[in-house]
Amino acid sequence: MTYFPDHDYLPPVVYLDLWPLTGSLAMVRDPVAVSQFTIVRSEPKVDVVAKFFHPMTLGLDILTTEGQTWKTWRSRFNPGFSQRNLTALMPEIIEEVSIFANRLKQVAGKGNDFGPVFPLMNMTTNLTFDVIGRATLLILQRDMRLRSQTDQSDGNSLKSTLFDQIRLMEIFENVAQGIILQKRLQSNPGAGQKTTVLDLAIKHIDTDAPDGSQKKPTPEFVDRLVANLKVFLFAGHDTTAATICFMMKLLQDHPACLERIRAEHDSVLGAEPDPARAVQLLTASPHLLHSLPYSLGVIKETLRLYPLAATVRQPPPGYYLTGADSVKYPMDRFGLWTSTPVIQRHPQYWPRPSEFLPERWTATEGDPLYPATPNSWIPFSLGPRTCIGMELAYMELKLVLVLTARTLEIQEAWSEWDAVK
Ligand code: HEM
Known part of the structure; x- marks a missing residue:
């Protein structure tokens, strides 16, 4: 190819x-x-990147800020995106990937027949939004999920969330003001309790408040939190969603690799291919997901052949x-x-x-x-500005493999798609 x-x-x-x-x-x-x-x-990013994101984040996000401000905020978000923290959140993320796998099963054909043709990217985009939501939004509010995969109101709520700025801002204004600033301050997560990216970042509210009070975060603090939530959704959705599609296409084209993946899943997760069994096992022992070297190889090789993002930096004069x-x-x-x-x-x-x-x-x-x-x-760039969402992307991609590779055959079907369009 x-x-x-x-x-x-x-x-x-x-x-x-x-x-x-x-x-x-x-x-x-x-x-x-x-x-x-x-x-x-690590040279700064070119102006054009900041200009592109400015209408959405007003220059307050970590993707476009530089210097000490970037350093401070990147270090506030790093712990939430660490492999350790995400491993603790794996049951929540598995829940979202299971919805994706079930939806694929629903559109699959019976027996050896293929079901009707459908655009995979829509489904992977919805999945990715929901996964980022689960990893970043508050754990405190159990219902604080984006539900892009299951909420079919106005066609596809996920896409409209991304492309409709007003709706997007509504969601985050509610998250930031209604929930974080009032409820969250009253109940810090106790030791051993799960924490999302946001849970961990808002620990710094008191550090930023001029009077040292934990009760009143600065307006700038809130604005930066909201700006970064938007950027996580924006930077993380398309990249991961398209990588899933490329990965499935490559496995379709290389059946021997698909067989090796299946054998690896059988040996690590047991010979019973039912996704419910894998969900049970991974929920009890999340570290098993880190013991799938061939699956990780498939992901890295997909990202080698089809990298989706790159950095552009501004050098100093001379x-x-x-x-x-x-x-x-x-x-x-x-x-x-x-x-x-x-x-x-x-x-x-x-x-x-x-x-x-x-x-x-x-x-x-x-x-x-x-x-x-x-x-x-x-594919995730290099140095201190490397992608903050890399571990989350790996987790989502591996879970997709685990919950689909042994039970589904996915086949691209362009002529059928042309016929229904
Ligand atoms: C396969 C999936 C992904 C790929 C290939 C990817 C790729 C990249 C690349 C190449 C950069 C560097 C951009 C630059 O230096 O200008 C980057 C940065 C970034 N990515 Fe990702 N990304 C992925 C998933 C995610 C996810 C899931 C999230 C968040 C939920 C995310 C959030 C970010 C952020 C916030 C930055 C800016 C980091 C900084 O400047 O400190 N990405 N990503």
Whole structure:
């Protein structure tokens, strides 16, 4: 399967003039050079990113802020997105993925027949919204769920939530003012109690209040909380939802890989393929989800072949990048754009670059498939600005595999889709 041709003819840096769209950009396809503006020194994001998000978040979100403000707020959200915290929330997230798996089962055909054609991306988008909602919104209010998968009012409430700013703001205003600021302050989660991203971030209300009072958060605190909730939904939904679709397409095209996944699930979760059994097991022992190396390989290989996001950074005046070829590339006035799809399929860094080979992720050093070039797998970017939602995305993707791979056959059907459209 070829999605991008092998760009081995491209030099490490390609200068592009995209004015007036985004200004001048340099496509950087050399991992050594990419590490210089992401890890060695994390350069700020280009203005165009902040301009794009400003109408939604007024510049108060962590995706577009820089410096100390970014550092403070990123460290407030990091604990909520940690693998440990998300593992504690796994039963809630399993609940959402089970709804997704059940809905797929409902549209499946009987026996060996396929059911009617449907757009998978709508369902994965709804799932992803609900998962982000479960991980971020308050645990205090048990009913504080987005319910995009099950609430069919106005067609598809999830999509309208995303694209209708007014509705979006209503939800978050309610979350922020009605619930967080009143109820949450009165009852801090006790030791051992589950905490969402928001639960953990609002612990800092008192730190920000000028009078040190825990009762009155600053208006700026509330605004930043709301802005970041919006950005989590925005940055996390499309990326994860499309990755699920690509993953299912790749498994359809590679039945031997699907068989290996099924065998792995049988051996870790028991030979009974009924999703209810896996749900039971994972709810009791969530750590089992971290013992599925081949499934993780499928996810990483999907993200290698179909990366969905990349970073663009603004260098200071007089900046140079030095590639692995030791050439110094002048970067004045050019946005530094990580050329993720090219790097992740480049034959210089990857053996058999265009092939879907999940086993490269379980290969050990010395194996010809072993991924040997540092910083050449970058779907979540690199350095301190790396994706905060990576662990959540992994969890959702693995749960989707566990609850669907053994019981469903998914087949793309473009001509049938054309016929119903
Ligand atoms: C497969 C799924 C995902 C992919 C491929 C992905 C990819 C990325 C990439 C490449 C960046 C870096 C952007 C940059 O530096 O300009 C990023 C940043 C970010 N992502 Fe994700 N993402 C995914 C899922 C999520 C999820 C589930 C969430 C939240 C619920 C999320 C929230 C964010 C945020 C807030 C940032 C900005 C972090 C910062 O600047 O400190 N992402 N993501």
